[in-house]
Amino acid sequence: MEAELVSRLSSDLVWIRPELLLAGFALSATLVGAWLGNRVTGLLSGLCALALVVAAFFAWQMRPAEPHLVFNGTLSIDGFSAYAKTVIALAAAATLLLGTDHFARRNEQRFEFPILIALSAVGMFVMVSANDLITLYVGLELQSLAAYVLAAFRRDDARSSEAGLKYFVLGALASGLLLYGSSLIYGFTGSVSFDIIAASASEGGLGVIFGLVFLICGLAFKMSAAPFHMWTPDVYEGAPTPITAFFAAAPKLAAVALLARVLYGPFAGLEDQWRQVIMALAGLSLLIGAFIALAQTNIKRLMAYSSIHNMGFALMALAAGTEKGASAALIYMTIYLPTTIGAFAGILAMRRDGKDVETIEDLSGLASRKPWLAMLLTVIFFSVAGIPPLAGFFGKLVTFQAALDAGLWPLAVIAALATVISAAYYLNIIKVMWVNPPAPAFQSSGPTIAMTAGFATLLIFPVLVVGFGWVEQAAMLAASSSFP
């Protein structure tokens, strides 16, 4: 009996090697850091990036053809989670390197930084694999708690502390909503396991739907979809820029993947009910993200609204409720991540007289001061605007395909018009860089920033464009193997 339990446990442990690796790193790095202090930050960051890349490799390499349940069905290891984990780990590694470089230049190294990123990544891994409501909550909270601390990372800075506090209080509220929803679902279906909920959700009646709406609200907060987006601009602005870059990238994909998992797994039978909610969230996010961004002067706030707008596209794909919708959301986020990381690399390069500057006007005349950086940023912003032949267009294309395939043409038309509005502010940034009279030059940025921006641009064009078929196939396979 005991032997059987041990053997089952140890065979299950093999399936979570990415999580184990990162958690093991985080725990041992805490010891090393406590012992040796901030001197080892650089080393730990390097190791953490390495661990993330290895974790990505593990996750990708062991994706099974059929969903494999471990730990009594609390975690599902499947193609979908493997795909999401791979992209999450790589995005986290990129933002980690950006951040390390940034903090080193400002002499603000703290060894907690890589550890928190690693813990947050573990949380995201658990989220995208969650197969019951408790695991979902645990993963989400692990990710969020690490994020709250990261937001307040520059603890001597009032804005950073405010960002952390605001994020924490509002995040706690969202967690409360989510837990309340979970408890309703548990009450009306009798289980927290996704498999059992899937079987009984459609008989659960109004109670389950009520719970589901609360659950969606909680998740919408985490992915900063309107109307639960209020925290986003303040946190984006207040948090140190590399932390913002981290928030804007990996956790967004994790939240989208988690929402897909919840909607397409246990609540697949309630599609007609949740579709309206998701459509409303998508439409609002698209419009609010597009309109309010027009008035922003701070580029980090602008990126916040831009991310809200982009979440609208991912939600539109999910609203389709088809396999195609899930894969379109994955593709969209896969293309969105390098774009946003590249944009933040550009923002990190905005340093003048030893200070970070962050208004759009500070980019004035960048094309004549730093033509290469301006060129990379131009490609990146045209890509977020969704102009072909850049990768961003193909992301939008698949979400449109998914939505129209499911007959959601009114939402598609809203999305199309919102794209034009959002193009106006991306164009404005490009205009400022190319047309305005040059502002004083930025300090030369480290090689990490140039390399990240360059690498992101290469991904946007031409790697992801030429290899679009490959990405699409991988995402399709991920979705079809996990949501039968």
Add this chain to the structure above:
Amino acid sequence: MNGIPILSLMTFLPAAGALLILAARWSSSGQHSGHDTGVKWIAFIVTLATLALNLVALTQFDASQPGFQLVERVAWGAGLEYHMGVDQMAMALILLTNFLMPLCILASWNIEKQVSAYMMLFLALHTLMQGVFGAMDIVLFYVFFEAGLIPMFILIGVWGGKNRVYAAFKFFLYTLIGSVLMLVALIFMAIMAKSTSIPDITAFAQQGGFSKNLQIWLWLAFFASFAVKMPMWPVHTWLPDAHVEAPTAASVILAAVLLKMGGYGFLRFSLPMFPDASAYFTPLVFVMSVIAIIYASLVAFRQTDIKKLIAYSSVAHMGFVTMGVFSGTEQGVQGAIFQMLSHGIISGALFLIVGVIYDRMHTREIAAYGGLVHRMPVYAAIFLLFTMGNVGLPGTSGFVGEILTMVGTFPVNAWVTAGAATGVILSAVYALTLYRKVAFGKLENPALATITDLNAREWAMFVPLVVGTLVLGFAPMIALDFTKASTQAILAGYDVFAGR
């Protein structure tokens, strides 16, 4: 099918040239003297080589055979394909593009600001324009169609005139809003037809795949895009702004090639894919065309800026194209295609003509000129020839396009034809007035006293255009015979389903 993908080669040769310039810029940091001149020569040689490739492709092309030729097809993923091929109409427009591009590079020889970036954008634009006409996959078409906005936005925004930012934004957003609606429609069509290939969707549509009601919505979405691009009244207002502020060569490309994408789109998509809706909306298009012809001509007459005047005359001339396209007769459609080619040459030449005096005087105000014929006789002669082409004098290519579209439209709607015919008179009014004010009269402005006639580079620019407009004017059958097969193919589908 032969082994060499010549269509792709000529489409992507300019892009390769742009990469070469990028590499040169990277290795030399743009510092050493003569770098800029080298870049200009690279661009010029690349565009000439593209034209040469185009001529080679022409030898492998059978003008009498309907349907797409030189087809290349490679799977891309997500149901998309890299699918290229040309019919006669597309080939003619690609040839026009490749004919004009070397001239545009010559016209840009005086650019001094960020030369590498300018030439790279131009070459990228060259690739994209060929791609639009060569794409046989509906998504690939959209990619090329829309991607052209990026280089145009930066070209106008950076190298344009005083009010360039406003013009660049207006151009970009106007065009984008039309295009995204088309994107939604074309994804919808691809889903219904289960294919993204243009011939497949056309076949699907002609078997009655789209109901009339659906056709109307799809037609409107495509119309939103093509009408803006064309541009048709009342969504033409971006054009004068964009033209006035754009650098000379960008104006040429805008007028000569980018506007043709609208007409091409009507003929490639609207007519064959939505025949019922096209027949249904024909009166609307006719009315909009006639208003465009008369209204734009009257507005052109009142302009004080030479470029703006020519821009409005473009709107008027495009009115003939839309009228001819939707007449649905063979003369009308042949005339529309011919008018597109002819307008490409004539309006391109007129913008170059403005560019010549702008380079010398740095003003486009009509009032600043007068009496140029005394100092610049050769220039004045060429200007006169293209003014006559713009008016539609027999012997120039302008005449053939206008008369054919009117002949084609007359049996369908005589009133519309009568309205359009007054446009011919009005075009004489504004074009001759412009010529009188600029070229004739006394040389009053003292600054003009030292103005010089055409130099060798400008000669090289104008000679091909003069030859082009006269050849097409005296021997229009060269072009008309060439495009006949594709016109008949387009109309074969349209006639049956428009109930004629």
